[in-house]
Amino acid sequence: MSVHGRRVPAGRAGRLRLRRSLAGALRGADLLERKARLLLDRECAERRAAEEAGLVWRNRLAEADSWLVRGVMLGGERALAEAVPAGRASIEVRWDALMGVRHPAAMAWTGPVRSPTEPTPPNTALAHAETAYRAAVSAAAEHARHQAATDLLAAEAERTRQRVRALRRHWIPRLRSELTAVELALEEAEHEEAVRRGWAAARRAG
Template sequence: MSPRARRTPAGRAGRLRLRRSLTTATRGADLLERKLRLLSDREHTARLAAREAERVWREWLAEAETWLVRGVLLGGESALSASAPADRARVDVRWAVLMGVRHPVAVDWTDPVRTPAEPTAPNTALAHAERAYRAAVRAAAELAVHRTAADLLAAETGRTRQRVRALRRHWIPRLRDELAALELALEESEHEEAVRRRWAATRAGG
């Protein structure tokens, strides 16, 4: 930009635009960092919940398999197939949205219902196995929900972190440098203009 161009209103308008762009970029980075903190906190919570659900699932699964072996040894495999209810469990997943990220948050579980006409487990071991397997499947559903939520939140966390890095490391410093250079040029231009005016006034007075 030439000294003459720096003295034009375009130079001052450019400075105003740069200031506005810098303010917008800084505010955007602040908002993205707030989003990043919220996403990270929720992801951490989901990871902890998934870890606990996995622990519960493994415990119930181990117990269910132990009772199943005992039950089959007592009544045979025919007793196992005969005691299974015809109804199926129902799993409904509840979803939520955090900072634009849709993710599962909970499981609504409905146990299968055995009708009065259906036979019950022929021995106590199979009854315990049924109870433990129901708990294991419920824990597995919760594990899936929390893991999926954590993965979705982690993906958005990564994208948000990249945008923050781009703003903080590249875009904002560039705007600051451009604004500083333009302000320096305008200051020099205004100083030169003042010197010329004093010189012109001195000549006119002389």
């Protein structure tokens, strides 16, 4: 008899090994189910946060687009080109881990800084547009962070559920079946031994 590719000794030693394997598999399934629940709880929280951040992003983007149209109508496309700072935005992401799953946990966004020599937006509408676009980019980055965390946690939760299903549907039933077979064989062997001892005792008494 073999378990997971390993030969299981017959008799009481085999029974002991199978009992230990079964107990370990049951504990493992329980721990994996707990892990899956924790991952799913965090996934749901991140998914809700992603939906909220996405709504904020779209609203701020619409506001920024509205100010941009007004600014271009007032100053033309040349004014828009002059209003764009030369610097670049930067994003710093802090990663965290839950049950071994690394995911983005926080985000720090820094907008481009306009140097003292650069021109400022030539009209109020473009100034409002710049502020609104900065807010929209920050909201977009926050939305992306929550969505990435959602995807990573969901993927690991699904892998964990698959492992639980493999244990509950295949590995644990197989161990129980093999353990039952070993215990039946031991009972039969013990019964036969008792019968032989009874016959031997009867012969000696006769």
